[in-house]
Amino acid sequence: MSTYTATLATFVNSTAGLQTYMDNITALLLAAGWVQSADTGQLDIPSVVYNATANTAYGYQIFYLDDSQHGSFPIYLKLVWTTGTSTSFSRIQFSIAHATDGAGNLTGYTPISNADPTNATTANHTTGPAYACSLDGHAFMALGCDPTASSGRVGFTLGVTREFDDATGAVLTGGNYEVLYHTSSGVRRKISVLRGTSEIIDFVATYSFVPGLLPNSQAGGTTDVSPHLTAFPTYNNSPAYLTYMQGEIAQGQTFLAQPLSGGSPRTFICTGIHRQAAGDSTSTFTHALATLWE
Numbered sequence: 001m002s003t004y005t006a007t008l009a010t011f012v013n014s015t016a017g018l019q020t021y022m023d024n025i026t027a028l029l030l031a032a033g034w035v036q037s038a039d040t041g042q043l044d045i046p047s048v049v050y051n052a053t054a055n056t057a058y059g060y061q062i063f064y065l066d067d068s069q070h071g072s073f074p075i076y077l078k079l080v081w082t083t084g085t086s087t088s089f090s091r092i093q094f095s096i097a098h099a100t101d102g103a104g105n106l107t108g109y110t111p112i113s114n115a116d117p118t119n120a121t122t123a124n125h126t127t128g129p130a131y132a133c134s135l136d137g138h139a140f141m142a143l144g145c146d147p148t149a150s151s152g153r154v155g156f157t158l159g160v161t162r163e164f165d166d167a168t169g170a171v172l173t174g175g176n177y178e179v180l181y182h183t184s185s186g187v188r189r190k191i192s193v194l195r196g197t198s199e200i201i202d203f204v205a206t207y208s209f210v211p212g213l214l215p216n217s218q219a220g221g222t223t224d225v226s227p228h229l230t231a232f233p234t235y236n237n238s239p240a241y242l243t244y245m246q247g248e249i250a251q252g253q254t255f256l257a258q259p260l261s262g263g264s265p266r267t268f269i270c271t272g273i274h275r276q277a278a279g280d281s282t283s284t285f286t287h288a289l290a291t292l293w294e
Contacts, residue, residue, distance in 0.1 A: 001294050004031035004132040012090040015050040028141040033134035034063035041104045056083045067136050073175035076100050111193050137162035137171035138240050140291050157182045163232040164239035169263025176232045192231040227259050246288040269293035
């Protein structure tokens with residue numbers, strides 16, 4: 001179990017800046033519990049040269065989630081680094097799959113392919129807070145969290161969480177998992193993969209599954225938060241994410257909460273990432289994401 005936080009560079013307009021940005025993302029992934037695979041042909045970051053041509057690929061990297069279920073139910077992540085539609089943006093296309101051929105190609109079932117979050121920072125936001133957390137069955141990282149932005153965009157967000165037992169809080173061994181990420185428009189998405197049966201089912205939402213809206217995050221002097229929902233195998237509280245009212249709890253603040261019906265209270269951190277509620281014009285900018293932080 002480990003956590004990592006820093007203020008890191010997010011603006012990309014030079015070879016040095018691009019290499020730093022790639023190094024930052026890679027460091028966050030490693031801190032979140034991902035391990036780079038031995039696939040051939042992967043990107044060599046020190047050899048990358050900045051390209052001002054839009055939509056140009058630099059290369060790829062492949063990682064796997066290094067947790068207790070890797071041997072039975074592996075999860076692989078492929079990053080394809082490209083330039084964005086603007087020369088000041090760097091784009092990361094990513095895919096999730098359950099196997100790789102060792103030569104850079106994901107094989108088998110691929111529930112997420114070429115999701116396209118963009119480095120949405122500008123010269124006015126050259127650095128931003130970064131968070132990473134690694135727990136057995138849970139890996140989360142985010143770079144460039146900016147609670148002052150109207151859309152709450154970040155440079156890159158990725159959370160992968162296995163299924164947890166609601167009564168005990170322990171990781172289950174059936175292979176089910178969910179992925180939380182954001183798109184190039186700043187919208188948070190969540191996909192749930194039921195993998196423990198012969199049929200794999202995806203549940204996709206434009207916004208994260210959050211039941212109801214919070215009127216106050218500090219009701220009665222205590223932290224009042226709303227759960228996220230998963231689909232394992234029916235709707236249940238997520239063990240890894242909560243929603244709080246932006247501005248009522250400071251970004252980077254930690255608190256104790258118990259999202260599941262059983263087990264002990266867990267520590268969460270406020271990330272400042274917006275669009276974590278029902279999706280109406282108010283909640284998208286006032287409700288933000290808290291994630292496990294242990």
